[in-house]
Every structure is written in C-alpha cells, then in structure tokens.
Amino acid sequence: MLKKLKIFIPIIVVVSLFFVSTVSIGAPLTNKIAVDTVTAQANNVTIESQVLPPIYMVIPFMLLLLMIATGPLFYKHIWERHYPKISILLGVIVAVYYLVYLKDYHSLMHTLAEYISFIALLASLFVASGGIHIKVDRKSTPFANVIFLLFGAIISNIIGTTGASMLLIRPFIRMNKNRIKPYHIIFFIFIVSNVGGALTPIGDPPLFLGYISGVPFFWVIDNVWYIWLPALFMILLAFYIFDKMNKDGKDDNSEYSGRIEFKGIRNLIFLVVIILAVFVDPMVFPWVPSLGPLPFGIREIIMFAVVYLSYRYADPVALKDNEFDFEPIKEVAYLFIGIFITMVPALELIAHEAKALGNELTAGVFYWATGSLSSVLDNTPTYINFLSAAMGKYGLDVAVNEQVRHFVSVDIIYLRAISVSAVFFGAITYIGNGPNFMVKSISERAGIEMPSFFTYMIKYSLIILIPIYTVIWLLFFFGKS
Amino acid sequence: MATIKETLLNGLQGLYYGNRVLLPFRADILKIIINDDILMDFSPFSKHIYLNETEKFTEIYFHDFKRLNEVVTKFETIKLVAVDKEDDLFNTDNHYKLALHLEEKHKLTIEKTDEDILFIE
Numbered sequence: 387m388l389k390k391l392k393i394f395i396p397i398i399v400v401v402s403l404f405f406v407s408t409v410s411i412g413a414p415l416t417n418k419i420a421v422d423t424v425t426a427q428a429n430n431v432t433i434e435s436q437v438l439p440p441i442y443m444v445i446p447f448m449l450l451l452l453m454i455a456t457g458p459l460f461y462k463h464i465w466e467r468h469y470p471k472i473s474i475l476l477g478v479i480v481a482v483y484y485l486v487y488l489k490d491y492h493s494l495m496h497t498l499a500e501y502i503s504f505i506a507l508l509a510s511l512f513v514a515s516g517g518i519h520i521k522v523d524r525k526s527t528p529f530a531n532v533i534f535l536l537f538g539a540i541i542s543n544i545i546g547t548t549g550a551s552m553l554l555i556r557p558f559i560r561m562n563k564n565r566i567k568p569y570h571i572i573f574f575i576f577i578v579s580n581v582g583g584a585l586t587p588i589g590d591p592p593l594f595l596g597y598i599s600g601v602p603f604f605w606v607i608d609n610v611w612y613i614w615l616p617a618l619f620m621i622l623l624a625f626y627i628f629d630k631m632n633k634d635g636k637d638d639n640s641e642y643s644g645r646i647e648f649k650g651i652r653n654l655i656f657l658v659v660i661i662l663a664v665f666v667d668p669m670v671f672p673w674v675p676s677l678g679p680l681p682f683g684i685r686e687i688i689m690f691a692v693v694y695l696s697y698r699y700a701d702p703v704a705l706k707d708n709e710f711d712f713e714p715i716k717e718v719a720y721l722f723i724g725i726f727i728t729m730v731p732a733l734e735l736i737a738h739e740a741k742a743l744g745n746e747l748t749a750g751v752f753y754w755a756t757g758s759l760s761s762v763l764d765n766t767p768t769y770i771n772f773l774s775a776a777m778g779k780y781g782l783d784v785a786v787n788e789q790v791r792h793f794v795s796v797d798i799i800y801l802r803a804i805s806v807s808a809v810f811f812g813a814i815t816y817i818g819n820g821p822n823f824m825v826k827s828i829s830e831r832a833g834i835e836m837p838s839f840f841t842y843m844i845k846y847s848l849i850i851l852i853p854i855y856t857v858i859w860l861l862f863f864f865g866k867s
Numbered sequence: 868m869a870t871i872k873e874t875l876l877n878g879l880q881g882l883y884y885g886n887r888v889l890l891p892f893r894a895d896i897l898k899i900i901i902n903d904d905i906l907m908d909f910s911p912f913s914k915h916i917y918l919n920e921t922e923k924f925t926e927i928y929f930h931d932f933k934r935l936n937e938v939v940t941k942f943e944t945i946k947l948v949a950v951d952k953e954d955d956l957f958n959t960d961n962h963y964k965l966a967l968h969l970e971e972k973h974k975l976t977i978e979k980t981d982e983d984i985l986f987i988e
Contacts, residue, residue: 463931556985559985559987560985563985563987566987702942705942706942708942709942709944709985710942711940711942712940713902713940827903828985830900830903830904830905831900831902831903831943831985832900832985832986832987833898833900833905833946833985833987834987835905
C-alpha cells in the first residue's frame with residue numbers, strides 16, 4: 387500500500403500544480419479582485435462590477451477531485467460511507483463564502499439551476515433505460531464489436547450519451563462475456579459515453595447549453611461531423627487492434643441465434659418523453675412558461691416525473707435482469723453537487739483570465755484549454771465559459787441569443803474547437819462526463835475488474851486518446867487564430 | 868449436508884444476519900461480487916471477508932458492511948462462483964454461478980444465475 391502511495395504522490399502533486407497554475411495565471415493572491423466587465427445587452431451597454439474569489443477558494447475543489455481520485459484506491463470503504471458528507475461539506479464551504487463574504491447569490495443560483503438540469507437529465511435517462519433489458523445473442527468478434535460501438539456512437543446523438551450508455555453497456559458486456567477485458571469497457575466509455583455524442587445538442591450537455599444559448603440546432607452536425615468522423619475512426623481502429631489481439635473465446639463453440647431480444651420495451655416511451663422534454667424551454671419555445679426565480683423549469687419537472695413513473699411502471703423482470711439499483715445515480719448526484727459548487731471559483735477565475743488574455747487565445751488554445759479542463763471539471767460550464775471568452779474577443783455576450791447567433795455567423799473556428807474538445811475530452815477521466823462513472827459501476831457489478839482512476843488515465847486514456855486528439859488539433863485547429 | 872446441486876434442485880434457502888451469510892452447502896468459493904466489490908482473496912488475512920465451513924453449513928462474514936440489506940437492494944444480488952466439495956475444481960463445467968437474493972425475515976434464496984444476469988467469472 388505504502389509503495390503504491392509513493393508512486394501516486396508525484397502524480398497527485400503534478401495534478402494539483404496543474405490546477406493551481408491553470409487558474410492562477412495572472413490572478414493575484416488578493417482577497418477580492420474587483421473587475422469591471424462590459425456586458426453588451428441587445429441595444430445598450432451596461433457596466434457591472436464582478437467580484438472574483440481569491441485563489442485559495444479553489445482548494446475545496448482540488449481537495450474533492452483528489453479524494454475522488456484517491457478514495458476508491460486507498461480508503462475505499464471509508465470513502466464509500468462518507469463521500470456524500472465530504473462532497474456536501476466542501477460544497478457548503480464554498481457556498482457559505484459566496485453567500486456570506488461575497489454576498490453573491492447569483493453565481494450559486496446559476497450553478498444550482500445547472501446542477502438540477504444536469505441531474506434531472508441524467509437521472510431520468512438512467513432510470514428509464516434501467517428498465518429496458520436488451521439481449522444480443524450473437525458471437526463477439528472484433529468487427530462485430532466495432533459495428534456495435536459505431537451504432538452506440540450514432541445513437542448517443544439521439545438519446546444522449548447517458549441514455550445510450552445505460553441502454554447498451556449490458557448487451558455489450560453480455561455479447562463479449564467469453565472474452566471481456568477492461569479495455570472493452572474503456573473503449574465503450576470513449577466512444578459511446580463521450581466522443582459519439584458530439585454531433586447534436588442532445589448528444590452531450592454542453593452542446594445542449596450552446597443550443598439554448600442560441601447556437602442553431604444543426605450547426606453542430608454541420609460543423610463537427612468531419613472532425614467527429616476521423617476521431618471516431620481512429621478510436622475504433624485502436625479498439626479493433628486491441629480486440630484483434632485478444633485471443634480469449636477462440637474455442638467458444640456455443641450456438642448463437644443472432645437474435646436481439648427486448649424486455650421492458652414500454653420504457654422506450656419514457657425515453658422519447660425525455661428527448662422531447664429537452665426542448666421544453668422558454669429559450670426554445672417562448673410559449674413555455676418560465677418558473678423563475680426557481681432554479682428549475684417545466685423541463686426538469688417532466689424529467690423528475692419520468693424518474694418516478696419509469697421506475698414505478700417498469701417491467702420488474704427487466705429491472706431484475708439489469709440488477710437495477712439507484713446507487714450509481716446516487717453517487718453521481720452526491721459527487722456532482724460538490725463538484726458543481728466547489729468549481730464555481732475555479733470557473734470564474736478561468737473565465738476572467740480567458741477574457742483578460744483576449745487576442746492571445748487561438749483556436750488551438752481554446753481546443754486544449756477547454757479540453758484539459760473538461761477532463762476534470764464538468765464540461766458544460768467549461769464550454770459556456772470558453773464560449774463567453776471567445777465571444778468576448780468580438781465584444782459579444784453569451785447571455786444574449788442574438789449575439790450568439792451573430793457570433794456563429796462571424797467566426798466559427800472557436801466555437802468548433804470548444805464544442806469538439808468539451809465533448810471529446812470528457813473521456814480522459816472517470817469524472818469527465820456523468821455516464822463514465824455509471825458504466826464503470828455497472829461493469830464492476832458484473833464482475834469486471836475496472837482500472838483505478840489513475841490507471842484508467844495512465845494506461846488507457848492518455849496513451850490512446852491524447853495522440854488522436856493531437857492529430858485532430860493538427861488537422862483542424864493548428865495555426866488557426 | 869447438501870451439495871450445491873441438491874440445494875438448487877430442492878430450492879433450499881440460506882440465511883443472513885447483519886453482515887453474515889449462511890449457505891446450506893459445503894463448497895469451494897472462488898469469487899464473490901457484492902455491490903461493486905469483487906472478492907477473490909479468501910485467505911485468513913483478508914480484511915474484507917471471512918469464510919468458515921462447518922459440518923452443516925458454510926458461513927461468510929462481509930467485514931466491510933454492517934448490514935447486508937442496506938447495500939444489496941431489491942433487484943440486486945450477491946453473486947458467487949462456487950464448486951461442490953466433491954467435484955473437480957479445475958473443471959470449469961463444475962463451476963456454479965449463483966445469485967443470492969436477500970428476502971424478508973433473514974431468508975436467502977439461492978439460484979443459478981441465468982443468461983440474462985450479467986456475471987463474468
């Protein structure tokens with residue numbers, strides 16, 4: 387144990403330094419920094435004073451990330467018993483600072499609204515798809531797996547990366563039961579839970595936030611498909627090579643019918659309801675009533691109703707076969723409430739620095755900065771902050787729909803870089819995107835020994851994905867200002 | 868003392884109390900999955916689990932949990948790979964993949980996992 391700890395200490399230190407340096411570029415260590423920001427409204431310009439948090443308020447966030455990374459490794463059962471309290475406590479520290487010291491209610495309410503929206507979507511997709519049991523009775527081959535993952539990548543644009551992950555991870559494991567290895571699950575996370583969903587606003591939450599901020603629905607597929615395709619091809623090729631080398635199951639003489647069976651098909655109706663609910667937003671349809679100042683809307687109410695109804699009326703046989711349990715979504719809900727609140731200071735400092743750096747930011751910088759932060763922060767606020775910074779270069783405001791549409795028509799290279807990297811880099815760590823954790827948990831419950839947080843990065847994501855993402859950068863963003 | 872085969876055939880039940888499981892057969896246990904924990908170290912030094920065989924039953928203590936019914940919920944099971952004592956351990960055809968369901972009044976139903984339940988040995 388001590389030996390293992392020694393190996394990881396430098397990594398922990400490097401990761402910590404990375405965060406400190408990322409957020410502290412040019413940020414003086416003062417208690418309060420008053421910044422005048424120009425907020426361009428539709429027809430008038432207003433000046434408002436924004437108070438930035440001090441750098442040390444990033445500590446709760448760093449602490450939470452380190453504990454998420456090290457808890458399951460070194461103190462698993464203590465962590466399992468106490469992570470809800472730890473996550474909430476660290477969140478409360480930041481919340482109290484904002485409420486009492488900065489008297490900034492707006493940032494917290496905004497974060498709370500984003501969190502409720504995030505967890506409503508994830509929980510509804512998790513429960514609705516948990517009541518659907520799919521069984522694919524066919525022999526697993528590397529080629530069949532590639533086709534399966536490609537199908538998963540495409541469908542994740544229709545039912546979201548969470549919905550596709552929950553629906554397909556069990557049939558994927560079952561199909562490969564005689565030759566399953568951790569890399570199967572890891573590539574599933576890469577492709578179905580992340581990269582696949584880069585084509586539509588339904589695919590991944592940051593793209594959805596872009597959509598409700600004014601980015602046209604089909605802008606993403608129009609501008610990203612030719613980046614998505616080579617990235618997906620390279621990852622599938624890497625998977626094919628891995629899978630081709632796996633000789634397990636060669637002597638499998640079982641007979642397969644080739645049939646695909648469904649149980650709990652009625653829950654598909656709930657999945658359709660969730661997809662339609664995504665559009666129930668006053669920003670999309672003005673006739674939808676806003677529930678402001680409440681931090682949620684009609685959409686979230688529909689989604690939480692789906693959580694209840696899709697569980698209440700689910701086929702018990704499908705739930706039993708899926709060994710349905712609320713624990714994975716509970717874990718995401720508790721950890722991400724802490725992550726969402728504690729990352730507020732980090733995101734505000736990053737947004738400030740991005741705006742201050744202004745013209746020095748190139749498409750490549752947006753690509754790598756959005757990507758590296760999306761790996762460990764939630765990619766939705768990261769996306770919106772970098773979009774805000776990119777629009778700031780043109781004196782435009784992300785909060786004004788018309789200006790977002792104008793920005794899209796003026797210069798799309800930044801938005802393309804931000805959109806691609808926010809989605810792609812979610813696969814770098816288990817906490818990069820909501821479904822990653824759920825897929826890991828379901829796989830472990832099936833008896834597959836998944837790599838730890840660091841092993842996942844060192845042995846798989848950094849080695850496989852970073853070279854591919856570098857090629858994407860060279861092909862599409864290198865040297866573009 | 869029943870075998871696994873007889874237990875399944877006759878629908879014999881086990882029991883659970885707190886973190887202790889009592890199985891009505893004697894067997895070599897190779898792997899246990901509880902929650903997202905995969906247990907394969909059954910040596911006396913294991914901090915997570917303790918196995919004890921008596922003439923009449925096999926008992927398992929899960930040290931990481933106080934009450935099993937708090938971690939194994941309605942649709943979940945404790946899964947284990949086991950081999951009857953008199954059978955050849957090295958012949959994988961003799962390996963039983965079992966699912967233990969926690970029922971009311973400390974009863975534990977034991978069934979062979981069907982094809983629909985994910986269980987990778």
